Amino acid sequence: MKTICIMCPVGCSLNVYEKNGEVIVEGNSCPRGEAYGKTEFVNPSRVVTTTKRSGAFSYSLKTDKPVPKTMIFKVMEKIKKTPLKELDVGDVFIKNILKTGANIIVTGKLTI
Amino acid sequence: MSSFYDVIVIGGGPSGMQAAIEAKKEGAKVLILECNDSLGGILNQCIHNGFGLRQFKEELTGPEFAYKQYSEVKKLKIPSVFGAYVTKIEGEKITALVRGKEKEYFSKAIVLATGARERTAGEIKLAGDRGAGIYTAGTAQKMINYYGKLSGKRVVILGSGDIGLIMARRMTLEGAKVLKILEIMPSSSGLRRNIRQCVEDFEIPLEFSHTVTRVVGRERVKGVYYAEVDENLKPKLETEKFLECDCLLLSVGLIPENTLLSEVEKNIKKQIIVNEFRQTSIKNLFISGNSLHIHDLADNASEEGAIAGRSAALFARGALEELGEEYEISFSSAISYTVPQRVSGCGSFKIFFRAKQNFLRKKIVVRCEGEEIASKFCVGITSGEMQEIEVESGKVKGPLTVSIE
Known part of the structure; x- marks a missing residue:
């Protein structure tokens, strides 16, 4: 599988394949790239970021770890449907969202 | 609060906040003038991740990056004036409109960190109707991320800069259909990872060497005509097609916001010259x-x-006055510009530049009067990414040239 590493702005071209039951990553320039290549091969995952209005505030939110790509739209839906009471930067909004193991946390809070 | 300062920073985004932090650490009395109601600048609407790896050694979203800087500004007790629009800078005097009232501030040194603005439909001479639904990508980003308003349901994006790519994903996540991204150039100026995670992840068609030829829709955008372009970037009208949409986002470049500095020296490209x-x-x-x-x-x-x-703080206490002679930095034809454009060479410094095209396995070389004073081997140099090379202290004795060899 050929892909581009998304772990930093360099964007290394990766070649990922399986050999003797082991996932091999080539083309990475750092350990983060190797880890990314392996996950991308087995279970592609992404950090999801979005915003939600509540009262006088606009909250920016993120998953605190990557969630499987197939779950991205379900995560968005869940965030939309869950009421948000007043929180601060760094607070957990939804714990272990849809059993992905990722929490939705507040990354920013703006008064609108 | 007295209105006399050592350093006033105009603009409280990532660059301005850091300028204020470093000036304060140098012992200066610092003030930030910010036109919005909070610090952070454009970072507040850049809710995606990918910031901070260089400065904080961890991956952060835009608001988190801003929050880290803001926490330091707060810890250092650096005051800010919000809602302040600077209208004039004359010597040590800054005039600003603060919530409708004209105010004056005085500072020994001033740092301008006012960011950039997006190129608009008018500036790219976009043809056709001007119905509702034409936005710069950054405006659409602000609408959704601040106000929760989606700027359209069927979207075409013109330009594949990073903001356009980020917005392609953002609009998709919010339920809009991004029909196409059209890029007039044969390649994208956006980061490769953004092509991967914002475009390919969602199977959004990205067409290079294509542009919008005309917008249709007087009240509201009804669609766009688009066509392939030739090597001179002229649309081939025989390839023109119609695409029904209700929104056109423009991601066609940023222009430095430096209109306050009408008096300073600029080069032919209208860039402000700095050491x-x-x-x-x-x-x-x-x-x-x-x-x-x-x-x-x-x-x-x-x-x-x-x-x-840091430099502004040094200047304010008189420590930057004896720089001596400054020398020009020129560059080879493969390079489009450098910053700085001139140097005194008092200490070590970095030269930042952009290449005009992509190169593989090349050396960046800095020469002073023919003698090599710095060099760096690069596996890949891309036109989309800023390059940098460090020059050690004491090496500059005359004009410099930068080249890719």
Whole structure:
């Protein structure tokens, strides 16, 4: 599988394949790239970021770890449907969202 | 609060905040003038991740990056004036409109960190109707991320810069259908990872060497005509097609916001000329971040803010007055510009530049009067990414040239 590493702005071209039951990553320039290549091969995952209005505030939110790509739209839906009471930067909004193991946390809070 | 300062920073985004932080650490009395109601600048609406790896060694979203800087500004007790629109800079005097009232501030040194603005439909001479639904990508980003308003349901994006790519994903996540991204150039100026995670992840068609030829829809955008372009970027009208949509987002470049500095020396490209301290031809005036030149990353804009802020503090206490002679930096035809454009060479410094095209396995070389004083081997140099090379202290004895060999 050929892909581009998304772990930093360099964007290394990766070649990922399986050999003797082991996932091999080539083309990475750092350990983060190797880890990314392996996950991308087995279970592609992404950090999801979005915003939600509540009262006088606009909250920016993120998953605190990557969630499987197939779950991205379900995560968005869940965030939309869950009421948000007043929180601060760094607070957990939804714990272990849809059993992905990722929490939705507040990354920013703006008064609108 | 007295209105006399050592360093006033105009603009509280990533570059301005860092300038204020570094100036304060140098012992200066610092004030930030910010036109919005909070610090952070454009970072507040850049809710995606990918910031901070360089400055904080961890991956952060835009608001988290801003929050880290803001926490330091707060810890250092640096005051800010919000809602402040600076209208004039004359010597040590800054005039600003603050919530409708004209105010004056005085500062020994001034750092301009006013960021950039987006190129608009008018500036690219976009043809056709001007119905509702034509937005710059950054405006659409602000609408959704601040106000929760989606600017359209069937979207075409013109230009594949990073903001356009980020918005392609953002609109998709919010339920809009991004029909196409059209890029007039044969390649994208956006980061490769954004092509991967914002475009390919969602199977959004990205067509190179294509542009919008005309917008249709007087009240509201009804669609766009688009066509392939030839090598001179002229649309081939025989390839023109119609695409029904209700929104056109423009991601067609950023322009440094430096209109406050009408008096300073600029080069032919209208770039403000600075030395390695980010000092302009008006000696008490420093400039950094996107208002000087467009950066790829907030981390880089912040790094430049640090230089400008520290230098401004040194200037304010009279420690930057004996720089001696300054020398021009020229560059080979493969390079489009450098920052700084001139140096005194008092200490070590970095030269930042952009290449005009992509190169593989090349050496960046800096020469002073023919003698090599710095060099660096690069596996790949891409036109989309800012390059940098460090020159050690004491090496500059005359004009410099930078080249890719």
